[in-house]
Amino acid sequence: DAGRLRLRRLLCYLAGICAGFYILFHLAAGLVEGFGRSPYSFSATGILVNLIFVSALLAGTELSRAHLACGLSRRRALPGTGALALLFTALALPPGKVLELRGGLELARYAGETFLPALAENALACYLARLGGPAASLCYRAPLAAFQWFCPVLPNPGWATRAVLGTLLPVAFLAVIQRLYLAESGALPKSRRLSEESPAGWVFTSIASVLLIWFSLGLFPVYPSLILSGSMEPGIKKGDIV
Numbered sequence: 001d002a003g004r005l006r007l008r009r010l011l012c013y014l015a016g017i018c019a020g021f022y023i024l025f026h027l028a029a030g031l032v033e034g035f036g037r038s039p040y041s042f043s044a045t046g047i048l049v050n051l052i053f054v055s056a057l058l059a060g061t062e063l064s065r066a067h068l069a070c071g072l073s074r075r076r077a078l079p080g081t082g083a084l085a086l087l088f089t090a091l092a093l094p095p096g097k098v099l100e101l102r103g104g105l106e107l108a109r110y111a112g113e114t115f116l117p118a119l120a121e122n123a124l125a126c127y128l129a130r131l132g133g134p135a136a137s138l139c140y141r142a143p144l145a146a147f148q149w150f151c152p153v154l155p156n157p158g159w160a161t162r163a164v165l166g167t168l169l170p171v172a173f174l175a176v177i178q179r180l181y182l183a184e185s186g187a188l189p190k191s192r193r194l195s196e197e198s199p200a201g202w203v204f205t206s207i208a209s210v211l212l213i214w215f216s217l218g219l220f221p222v223y224p225s226l227i228l229s230g231s232m233e234p235g236i237k238k239g240d241i242v
Contacts, residue, residue, distance in 0.1 A: 007185055013126075014034035014180060015140035018124075018173040023147050024164055030155025038152050047150065054145050060123070061088070062134040062141065069130035081130060085123040092118055113159040117166025124170040131181065140173075 040050055064242065065088060070081035101107050121141070128136040148154070157165075230238045 004206060007181065008132045008136065008185055011128055011136040011177070011181065012139040014177050015128050015132075015136050016143065018169075018177065019140050019143040019175075022165075023168050025169060026155045026157075029161050029165060030156040033155070033157040033161060035153050036156035037147075038154050040149055042152055050149050054149050058142055058145060059134075060140060062129065062137045065126060065137060066129040069126050070133070072130060081123065081126045084126045085119055087124045088126070089115070089119045092122070109159055112163030112167070116163065117170075120167045120170035120174075124174045127174055127178070128237040 029054075040046065052091075065084065068080065068084055097110070101110055121144075125137040125141055128140055224241050227236055227238055227240045227242060236242060
């Protein structure tokens with residue numbers, strides 16, 4: 001009906017905005033930590049082949065995702081969406097890579113840099129597909145794939161930055177989209193919709209807090225250091241933080 005169509009259009013609109021913010025955040029990270037050349041071919045033949053491959057992969061993935069997500073019952077929607085996110089994450093990641101990992105540090109890096117971002121992206125895509133069909137999830141994933149495959153220069157931040165942005169942003173987007181969708185569909189009581197703070201505020205506050213903690217721990221290329229000697233006096237004194 002008209003109401004359901006309006007909500008699906010809203011989901012597509014929100015998904016496209018979230019994809020734009022995701023790209024902007026990564027471009028900002030690239031301005032801080034640097035850019036690198038894309039590994040993909042940019043000849044006419046290479047672009048055409050990549051376009052066919054990416055389009056077919058996205059269409060097949062999102063149609064199958066929507067078919068499975070729409071079959072979930074309302075009582076089991078949350079665990080079912082989580083299970084679907086795990087399934088599509090496992091299908092997208094090569095299992096041989098996990099077997100090659102040696103030691104806890106490599107495993108932690110792989111989890112933060114690859115697995116958790118993929119799981120967060122698939123969780124958001126499954127939620128969008130369940131409520132808005134394949135169009136909604138495509139509105140989020142298609143711009144990201146286009147940016148990755150067809151931009152000749154890509155951000156090249158460190159693994160810690162990729163882990164933070166790749167995991168936190170989809171989770172934050174999921175929280176905001178869910179809140180706005182429930183408010184627009186009338187699932188939230190009117191008193192709550194009027195009295196509660198906008199979700200964007202606490203979502204971005206949470207992201208800023210996590211980034212500040214990671215910055216303080218020295219996980220970024222620019223990090224605080226305590227001066228332990230007086231070798232740089234009088235410009236920088238012992239005990240200063242730079």
